[in-house]
Amino acid sequence: MASASAAVEKDREDPGTWLTLGHLQQEAGDQDSAIHSFLEAQRLEPRSAAAVYSLGMSFFLLGLDTNVADYYQRAARHFRVALELDPKQDRAVFMLGVIDVVESKLSEGRSYLEKAIGLSPQNPYYHLHLVNPGKFCRSAPGILLLDTST
Known part of the structure; x- marks a missing residue:
């Protein structure tokens, strides 16, 4: 994760590095940080289905961890937006x-x-x-x- 963080620091305007960092944070179970990274990726590339899908996954994982239904609804909203951006987004x-x-x-x-x-x-x-x-x-x-x- 250190190399991904360094890449973000080197080029804070690259949505791909934010996505990579977010995925590493997501895998590590740090959904709050992952959400921040995915939001940065989305800010830099607003039509990115990948960033929106990844946001949905973090909210879904928060739902699993906390058993709070609102997280599932937030995840579903992001998956629907990902589908609007890319109708072939089978993972969404x-x-x-x-x-x-x-x-x-x-x-x-x-x-x-x-x-x-x-x-x-x-x-x-x-x-x-x-x-x-x-x-x-x-x-x-x-x-x-x-x-x-x-």
Whole structure:
């Protein structure tokens, strides 16, 4: 993360370095810092679907960590904006499905998962979650897997 921070300090006007720093912060579990970095990337490149999607992921991860529903709604808003900016953003479609499943809206979630598969049929992760979308669990920071124990 130090090299990404140094890159940002070297060129504070490069949205790509802000995105990279934000992703590293996100992976480290520092969602507040990641959100700041993604907002900077979005400020520098307002039409960046990647920055908006990444903001959504940080809000989603905050929802997982805190169990506060408002974070899921904020995440969903960002995923919808990412789709407006890039209608082929399959990851945003997938995450809208995940949010619906987490909120026990299984049929809506399934619809989004099917749409994500339509956009990216080669992604096995999407197929895996479509098999049984009601069995999500948190198994690692930022990772959703099927709970096959039941």
